[in-house]
Amino acid sequence: MKWHEVSIQTKESNEESFALFLNSISKGISVEHSLDILKQKIDDFDDKYRLDPKDYPESDIRITVYFDETADIEGRLGEIHDFIESQPLDEKSAIVIETKEINEEDWENEWKKYFHSFRVSEQFVIVPSWELEDYEFQPDDKLIKLDPGMAFGTGDHPTTSMCLKMIENTVKPEHKIIDVGTGSGILTIGSHLMGARDLKATDIDELSIKVARENFELNGCAEDIVLETGDLLKSETGTYDIIIANILAHIIDDMIDDAHDRLSAGGSFIASGIITEARDDIIAHMEGAGFSVEEVLEENGWVSILARKA
Numbered sequence: 554m555k556w557h558e559v560s561i562q563t564k565e566s567n568e569e570s571f572a573l574f575l576n577s578i579s580k581g582i583s584v585e586h587s588l589d590i591l592k593q594k595i596d597d598f599d600d601k602y603r604l605d606p607k608d609y610p611e612s613d614i615r616i617t618v619y620f621d622e623t624a625d626i627e628g629r630l631g632e633i634h635d636f637i638e639s640q641p642l643d644e645k646s647a648i649v650i651e652t653k654e655i656n657e658e659d660w661e662n663e664w665k666k667y668f669h670s671f672r673v674s675e676q677f678v679i680v681p682s683w684e685l686e687d688y689e690f691q692p693d694d695k696l697i698k699l700d701p702g703m704a705f706g707t708g709d710h711p712t713t714s715m716c717l718k719m720i721e722n723t724v725k726p727e728h729k730i731i732d733v734g735t736g737s738g739i740l741t742i743g744s745h746l747m748g749a750r751d752l753k754a755t756d757i758d759e760l761s762i763k764v765a766r767e768n769f770e771l772n773g774c775a776e777d778i779v780l781e782t783g784d785l786l787k788s789e790t791g792t793y794d795i796i797i798a799n800i801l802a803h804i805i806d807d808m809i810d811d812a813h814d815r816l817s818a819g820g821s822f823i824a825s826g827i828i829t830e831a832r833d834d835i836i837a838h839m840e841g842a843g844f845s846v847e848e849v850l851e852e853n854g855w856v857s858i859l860a861r862k863a
């Protein structure tokens with residue numbers, strides 16, 4: 554299978570606007586940071602990784618989207634140019650757009666250049682499958698082994714890492730959990746590492762289901778997880794102690810009432826993928842539906858909310 558790869562280099566301050574827009578016209582995005590930014594974010598980055606500056610974006614970030622071979626790529630590029638024209642973005646004239654056609658197998662190798670092991674929370678460490686042998690972990694580390702393939706969820710996006718922090722503090726072995734929009738499966742794997750064994754992961758995208766299945770096997774947790782294609786909570790009939798969803802604000806908004814219905818008394822809703830501008834509306838909707846908001850994390854224009862059913 555061939556894919557059209559479209560990558561956009563720009564300022565980090567434009568990430569949120571691009572992420573929202575590109576997620577609305579594609580199945581998912583990846584974001585790579587420049588060497589300067591990575592060095593700020595990851596301790597001892599220089600020592601750990603062999604650095605070839607050619608592998609990293611020259612601008613702050615490079616956002617990449619993939620369209621399958623049947624997509625009207627000229628039309629998509631037109632939409633991207635219209636978006637740039639119409640939005641108040643920083644340093645528009647410096648935005649660089651590049652396109653290329655790639656084979657699926659090549660794509661998997663491209664990923665490996667940019668995706669490295671890193672600590673995402675006190676206990677969770679993300680380790681790509683090809684770095685497993687080299688990673689020197691601490692006794693209390695909980696390793697999420699990952700090969701994200703073409704699914705969203707490497708852990709380096711704040712919407713994912715904030716969920717993992719909430720999972721670390723909330724999930725107990727006795728909890729029954731559903732991860733809606735599982736992507737690479739990362740949040741379900743994190744929940745399994747916290748001891749939960751009654752787990753369900755769903756996604757609307759078949760490719761994510763395939764990647765999640767492979768990652769569950771890589772982490773030795775596939776047997777404890779029901780993995781299914783699904784649209785939000787629409788066909789769910791069970792009751793859960795924790796519902797996790799890292800999608801987008803308007804989609805989270807659509808599922809608040811169903812989440813309340815599907816939670817046991819005292820159950821938790823971990824909702825992420827919410828832009829700061831939508832935070833207050835989402836909180837108001839949650840409170841109106843009968844939730845009490847217990848924790849709000851914010852990073853880089855993104856918000857994650859932990860709400861409890863009374």
Ligand SMILES: C[S@@+](CC[C@H](N)C(=O)[O-])C[C@H]1O[C@@H](n2cnc3c(N)ncnc32)[C@H](O)[C@@H]1O
Pocket residue numbers: 580581704705706707708712713716733734735736737738739740755756757758761783784785799800804826
């Ligand atoms: C931002 S990614 C999150 C992936 C992963 N859970 C994480 O935290 O990194 C959102 C995921 O939600 C899925 N998704 C989007 N709309 C959905 C829907 N209506 N029902 C279920 N999944 C959906 C997408 O296919 C994508 O895999």
